[in-house]
Amino acid sequence: MAQHTRRTTELLTPTRVLVGVLLALPFLGTLWVSSYSRVEPRLGGFPFFYWYQFLWIFLSAILTTCAFVLVQRERRGQQHRTPQPRRKGGAR
Amino acid sequence: MTWFLLGGDLYTAYTFVAVPAVMFASGAQGFFAVPYTIIVYPLVFLFLPRLWSVSHRRGYVTPADFVRARFDSRGLALAVALTGILATMPYIALQLVGIQAVFEVMGLGGSGNILVADAPLFLAFAVLAAYTYSSGLRAPALIAFVKDALIYLVIAVAIIYIPTKLGGWSGIFDAAGEKFAAADDAAGRPEGFSFVGLGQAWPYATLALGSAMALFMYPHAVTAVLSAKNRSVPRRNAAILPAYSFLLALLALTGFMAIAAGINPVGLNGKPNAQLSVPMLFEAMFPSWFAGVAFAAIAIGALVPAAIMSIAAANLWTRNVYKAFLKPDASHAEEARQSKLVSLLVKFGALIFVLGLDKSFAINLQLLGGIWILQTFPSVVFGLYTRWFHRWGLFAGWAVGMAYGTWTAYNITNPVTGTQHFGGSTADIPLIGEKGYVAFTAWVLNVLVTVAVTVVLRALKVAEGVDQTSPDDYHADAGEPGVRDAPLPQPGGKAGSPAEA
Numbered sequence: 251m252a253q254h255t256r257r258t259t260e261l262l263t264p265t266r267v268l269v270g271v272l273l274a275l276p277f278l279g280t281l282w283v284s285s286y287s288r289v290e291p292r293l294g295g296f297p298f299f300y301w302y303q304f305l306w307i308f309l310s311a312i313l314t315t316c317a318f319v320l321v322q323r324e325r326r327g328q329q330h331r332t333p334q335p336r337r338k339g340g341a342r
Numbered sequence: 343m344t345w346f347l348l349g350g351d352l353y354t355a356y357t358f359v360a361v362p363a364v365m366f367a368s369g370a371q372g373f374f375a376v377p378y379t380i381i382v383y384p385l386v387f388l389f390l391p392r393l394w395s396v397s398h399r400r401g402y403v404t405p406a407d408f409v410r411a412r413f414d415s416r417g418l419a420l421a422v423a424l425t426g427i428l429a430t431m432p433y434i435a436l437q438l439v440g441i442q443a444v445f446e447v448m449g450l451g452g453s454g455n456i457l458v459a460d461a462p463l464f465l466a467f468a469v470l471a472a473y474t475y476s477s478g479l480r481a482p483a484l485i486a487f488v489k490d491a492l493i494y495l496v497i498a499v500a501i502i503y504i505p506t507k508l509g510g511w512s513g514i515f516d517a518a519g520e521k522f523a524a525a526d527d528a529a530g531r532p533e534g535f536s537f538v539g540l541g542q543a544w545p546y547a548t549l550a551l552g553s554a555m556a557l558f559m560y561p562h563a564v565t566a567v568l569s570a571k572n573r574s575v576p577r578r579n580a581a582i583l584p585a586y587s588f589l590l591a592l593l594a595l596t597g598f599m600a601i602a603a604g605i606n607p608v609g610l611n612g613k614p615n616a617q618l619s620v621p622m623l624f625e626a627m628f629p630s631w632f633a634g635v636a637f638a639a640i641a642i643g644a645l646v647p648a649a650i651m652s653i654a655a656a657n658l659w660t661r662n663v664y665k666a667f668l669k670p671d672a673s674h675a676e677e678a679r680q681s682k683l684v685s686l687l688v689k690f691g692a693l694i695f696v697l698g699l700d701k702s703f704a705i706n707l708q709l710l711g712g713i714w715i716l717q718t719f720p721s722v723v724f725g726l727y728t729r730w731f732h733r734w735g736l737f738a739g740w741a742v743g744m745a746y747g748t749w750t751a752y753n754i755t756n757p758v759t760g761t762q763h764f765g766g767s768t769a770d771i772p773l774i775g776e777k778g779y780v781a782f783t784a785w786v787l788n789v790l791v792t793v794a795v796t797v798v799l800r801a802l803k804v805a806e807g808v809d810q811t812s813p814d815d816y817h818a819d820a821g822e823p824g825v826r827d828a829p830l831p832q833p834g835g836k837a838g839s840p841a842e843a
Contacts (some may be wrong), residue, residue: 276384
């Protein structure tokens with residue numbers, strides 16, 4: 251039971267703030283359209299408008315992965331989990 | 343498997359036909375699909391694990407299940423379920439238009455009476471109906487492998503081979519730039535309006551954000567998420583899925599390739615139809631045998647998602663309307679019969695959307711679905727985090743959002759095609775004076791009404807019902823006490839869902 255109560259004690263940990271920032275960046279980068287709606291500088295024939303958004307696909311992937319790792323680490327740190335019973339069957 | 347199904351949901355006629363069609367005809371505006379899929383990932387990260395946990399702890403299979411238990415409101419759950427069924431129909435309609443486009447380029451149909459003219463559409467409908475009626479959810483799961491292999495092959499060939507024949511990416515962008523510079527000039531718009539979205543920030547951003555928020559409200563998307571093995575799977579997927587965005591972005595640019603290749607997409611009825619631009623591009627660029635492969639990829643790529651969507655909508659009906667309201671003691675056989683019947687009815691609904699609405703931009707069908715489904719967002723997503731909102735506040739917000747969204751969309755005209763109603767998906771945002779995606783405007787109104795009514799009802803101490811979930815439920819993971827595997831409809835498996843019987 252202890253692991254359940256410990257998990258939700260604190261709402262705003264430094265990790266969570268950082269995760270929030272990491273997850274907010276893709277919104278800022280892609281939804282602030284007037285910051286990138288132009289042709290120059292081109293890259294390999296692609297106008298800025300297009301390659302900038304291609305770039306954000308990868309940035310978003312990296313940022314989301316970082317957020318995932320941070321959350322997993324915090325979760326593991328909080329739990330000190332006892333070995334869980336293995337889930338039987340159903341895996342595919 | 344979730345990764346697989348989600349990918350399967352992203353590569354639909356939306357990606358292959360609808361988005362490139364907008365790129366072909368209107369330019370940069372169609373590229374909003376890229377930021378849309380980009381911001382899906384942080385959104386997924388934020389709320390899907392919570393939805394997974396509470397659903398597996400409490401045995402919820404649909405968003406309506408969750409809403410009913412969380413807010414102790416059958417009315418709100420019914421609203422969520424019916425919205426899901428309604429919003430799925432135009433999304434399926436988009437798939438029908440995609441299949442229809444392929445059939446038309448292959449030479450089916452003509453300009454005669456309605457039966458001949460719409461033969462490709464009726465054929466598309468018949469194939470879809472036969473496909474799901476006979477085998478349920480098993481069919482999509484089995485064919486999904488074939489579908490993905492075909493799609494990857496076609497995408498790879500299209501984005502590598504076609505540019506070499508059109509003077510590289512520079513040649514493609516130059517051709518598109520020229521076309522849109524001339525169009526903007528003629529229409530008195532600033533240069534760059536069509537080519538790089540200059541001055542279109544509001545519609546572009548609201549279309550992307552509204553679409554992203556709407557994606558995981560669709561019943562079929564929720565089914566896919568809940569079939570994940572543990573609560574981290576959706577999150578891990580969020581990190582993998584950008585590969586899909588990358589290919590989607592390249593596919594969007596096939597619209598520009600069609601411009602560079604000088605494609606003139608005129609249908610068999612003699613009217614221009616931008617939806618035909620990519621199938622026609624494939625026909626012009628590829629040797630005929632590979633064009634055939636590409637057509638098959640597009641058609642299957644529309645068929646499989648359409649099947650998954652109609653089955654998910656049918657399950658929503660059976661579980662949250664039929665069993666919850668009409669016949670609580672229904673037998674398994676009765677449920678299965680309902681599912682099959684409604685799955686068919688949903689497809690008929692989709693057909694009506696295709697026949698009744700302006701098809702000059704198929705993407706508007708999907709965006710219309712988005713207007714409706716997004717109105718369930720506050721009940722589901724806010725509900726995952728807080729119980730502060732009052733059930734009748736959420737209901738009032740939903741009702742206002744639906745009414746405003748539908749009415750506004752109904753009144754959108756399209757002067758180019760002479761369409762009087764449902765001619766587009768963006769309209770003036772009140773107070774801001776810019777154009778924006780109607781779904782988003784309606785959603786903001788929805789939230790404002792929800793908050794206002796909640797404050798009033800709380801002040802009046804109106805009963806708020808009993809929350810059947812506990813705070814712990816939102817963090818539970820597979821293997822922990824009380825977390826169940828069943829009765830989720832596992833893709834390819836037989837668990838739970840009557841439609842698979």
